Amino acid sequence: MKGKIQTVCGWIDPGILGKTLTHEHLVADFSCFRAKPSQHAPRPDTLSFSMENLGFIRQYPYSFSENLNLHGEENHMVEELKFYRQNGGSSIVECTTLGLSRDVGKLKQISMETGVNVICGAGYYTANTHPSNMDSLTQEQLVSTLVRDITQGADGTDVRCGVIGEIGCSWPLTDNERKVLQATAAAQSETGCPVIIHPGGHKDAPCEIVRILQEAGGDISATVMSHIDRTFFEPEDVLEFASLGCYLEWDFFGLEVSHTQWQDIDMPNDAMRIRMIRQVLEEGHADRVVISHDVDTKHRLMHYGGHGYSHILLNVVPKMRNRGISEDILGKTLTHEHLVADFSCFRAKPSQHAPHPDTLSFSMENLGFIRQYPYSFLENLNLHGEENHMVEELKFFRQNGGSSIVECTTLGLSRDVGKLKQISMETGVNVICGAGYYTANTHPSNMDSLTQEQLVSTLVRDITQGADGTDVRCGVIGEIGCSWPLTDNERKVLQATAAAQSETGCPVIIHPGGHKDAPCEIVRILQEAGGDISATVMSHIDSTFFEPEDVLEFASLGCYLEWDFFGLEVSHTQWQDIDMPNDAMRIRMIRQVLEEGHADRVVISHDVDTKHRLMHYGGHGYSHILLNVVPKMRNRGISEEDINKILIENPKRWLVFK
Numbered sequence: 001m002k003g004k005i006q007t008v009c010g011w012i013d014p015g016i017l018g019k020t021l022t023h024e025h026l027v028a029d030f031s032c033f034r035a036k037p038s039q040h041a042p043r044p045d046t047l048s049f050s051m052e053n054l055g056f057i058r059q060y061p062y063s064f065s066e067n068l069n070l071h072g073e074e075n076h077m078v079e080e081l082k083f084y085r086q087n088g089g090s091s092i093v094e095c096t097t098l099g100l101s102r103d104v105g106k107l108k109q110i111s112m113e114t115g116v117n118v119i120c121g122a123g124y125y126t127a128n129t130h131p132s133n134m135d136s137l138t139q140e141q142l143v144s145t146l147v148r149d150i151t152q153g154a155d156g157t158d159v160r161c162g163v164i165g166e167i168g169c170s171w172p173l174t175d176n177e178r179k180v181l182q183a184t185a186a187a188q189s190e191t192g193c194p195v196i197i198h199p200g201g202h203k204d205a206p207c208e209i210v211r212i213l214q215e216a217g218g219d220i221s222a223t224v225m226s227h228i229d230r231t232f233f234e235p236e237d238v239l240e241f242a243s244l245g246c247y248l249e250w251d252f253f254g255l256e257v258s259h260t261q262w263q264d265i266d267m268p269n270d271a272m273r274i275r276m277i278r279q280v281l282e283e284g285h286a287d288r289v290v291i292s293h294d295v296d297t298k299h300r301l302m303h304y305g306g307h308g309y310s311h312i313l314l315n316v317v318p319k320m321r322n323r324g325i326s327e328d329i330l331g332k333t334l335t336h337e338h339l340v341a342d343f344s345c346f347r348a349k350p351s352q353h354a355p356h357p358d359t360l361s362f363s364m365e366n367l368g369f370i371r372q373y374p375y376s377f378l379e380n381l382n383l384h385g386e387e388n389h390m391v392e393e394l395k396f397f398r399q400n401g402g403s404s405i406v407e408c409t410t411l412g413l414s415r416d417v418g419k420l421k422q423i424s425m426e427t428g429v430n431v432i433c434g435a436g437y438y439t440a441n442t443h444p445s446n447m448d449s450l451t452q453e454q455l456v457s458t459l460v461r462d463i464t465q466g467a468d469g470t471d472v473r474c475g476v477i478g479e480i481g482c483s484w485p486l487t488d489n490e491r492k493v494l495q496a497t498a499a500a501q502s503e504t505g506c507p508v509i510i511h512p513g514g515h516k517d518a519p520c521e522i523v524r525i526l527q528e529a530g531g532d533i534s535a536t537v538m539s540h541i542d543s544t545f546f547e548p549e550d551v552l553e554f555a556s557l558g559c560y561l562e563w564d565f566f567g568l569e570v571s572h573t574q575w576q577d578i579d580m581p582n583d584a585m586r587i588r589m590i591r592q593v594l595e596e597g598h599a600d601r602v603v604i605s606h607d608v609d610t611k612h613r614l615m616h617y618g619g620h621g622y623s624h625i626l627l628n629v630v631p632k633m634r635n636r637g638i639s640e641e642d643i644n645k646i647l648i649e650n651p652k653r654w655l656v657f658k
Contacts (some may be wrong), residue, residue: 018090171200331403484513
């Protein structure tokens with residue numbers, strides 16, 4: 001399926017791949033690569049795999065048969081991968097191919113037990129692992145095997161491979177390895193499956209492989225060249241190869257020894273790998289670099305004293321940051337939500353035909369009334385006390401590829417930044433909380449007497465020191481609430497918002513009044529007060545503008561446009577007499593705005609503010625956009641590039657302090 005990723009458990013969207021190790025082994029047997037130890041070491045057959053022998057095993061890892069076989073370690077693999085997932089890992093490319101005792105059934109079981117996406121490999125490794133009849137197999141027969149493993153299932157199962165490789169190459173190439181490369185290119189051309197290559201141990205090997213693949217019709221832009229760290233030792237050699245356009249994989253992270261048993265080279269350590277990667281990034285190849293550990297022996301598992309599969313996340317990534325390599329951890333972001341808030345002050349009267357709201361419990365049999373008149377039921381308007389459900393919801397959001405949420409609850413709506421911090425820590429979702437004031441009916445009783453300077457002081461304190469008497473600092477100003485027409489105090493708050501933004505560089509998000517002229521008036525006030533419109537989100541576009549020309553006229557002012565009622569599919573609301581669009585209409589309007597060149601100004605969200613919109617109470621929850629809206633966007637012709645802008649790049653640009 002074009003645009004999808006094939007895992008051992010089925011197809012997934014790229015958005016839920018998450019942090020990925022691109023070259024590992026979980027179930028494999030490398031016994032055919034057994035090497036002789038030094039004459040000074042004990043005979044390997046006389047040693048058990050125990051603590052007292054671990055020194056010899058670590059020095060001569062390929063001399064001990066037991067160390068080379070990962071079969072039978074499934075329980076330890078489950079432990080390792082659960083730890084990997086606990087530390088933020090999501091996916092692993094398992095590169096074991098035919099000839100290395102691949103077992104895709106075991107891989108599927110490990111994936112199901114751990115929740116880690118596992119992508120398994122089709123193909124053949126180096127010549128010494130080829131089947132005995134390889135000389136007589138034609139290229140067409142090899143292609144047939146590869147295509148079968150990718151499209152039907154491998155090893156007599158229905159588990160399909162999601163990569164071709166690692167395809168093993170020696171130096172110099174054997175005739176059969178060349179034949180396998182040509183078959184790889186043909187199978188890639190037929191299936192669209194990505195490729196990963198194990199090059200021979202010479203700096204000319206990768207270029208020769210690329211040439212063979214290209215001549216056979218392979219897609220180099222969808223090909224990973226492994227083992228860069230033991231193949232190229234000079235920056236100029238890496239950069240010359242990088243110009244060919246394949247992915248560059250440093251995949252021996254965790255191997256900190258300078259010598260190896262299988263090649264007489266000066267193996268770099270992690271610090272040297274990071275230094276080389278940084279040079280490659282500085283030359284503009286950031287979109288071509290991947291990293292991994294290539295665990296292929298027991299002694300590298302944590303259970304046997306090794307670094308395991310979490311080493312990159314726990315140790316390498318922090319070192320990368322410290323060495324000046326930037327990290328984008330914001331990821332897919334919902335720019336307007338509420339997790340802990342109380343909207344009781346917006347309680348509305350239900351229809352005269354509905355039961356009295358005070359007589360109804362929040363239960364299944366009453367959910368129909370609650371969904372029709374959500375703002376009439378006090379219990380529905382208060383999200384406090386729902387922290388456990390929020391944790392469940394946000395874990396599900398993260399599981400489906402979500403990373404961050406902007407929580408727009410401000411003063412007057414029972415903001416609780418301490419609870420937000422706890423929810424963030426329990427779920428791993430980044431939560432950005434808001435400073436400021438909502439609409440006039442939520443303002444403090446002394447708002448008339450507060451000066452603009454006092455309001456600015458409160459905003460700056462919440463941003464730079466901490467909000468609600470804590471050390472939790474706000475990362476946005478807003479949502480700043482505005483009525484239509486604006487009250488004097490709301491105007492004062494807007495002016496204070498602009499001043500605080502100017503002082504701190506903090507981004508702003510606005511709740512406009514319910515009239516199509518409201519956003520323009522707000523922008524004018526902010527600009528006159530020194531605000532940065534390019535770092536300001538105008539919320540509720542979907543309840544404010546209903547004609548494309550009105551949206552496009554407003555878009556020319558330069559702020560971000562936020563469609564934030566995704567999941568609300570009803571055409572009527574209790575708080576405004578408008579024809580509310582549904583998700584399909586929102587997507588249609590967004591597509592028109594994108595076509596007019598505003599892709600870098602669009603953000604989206606749900607604005608969950610009531611219980612009945614949580615999944616626990618029968619609603620769409622915080623994962624609706626990722627699960628339902630994004631696929632519909634794709635089906636309606638919105639490109640993956642624009643989707644990434646809407647969910648990742650635009651929120652990131654907006655939320656960075658200026």
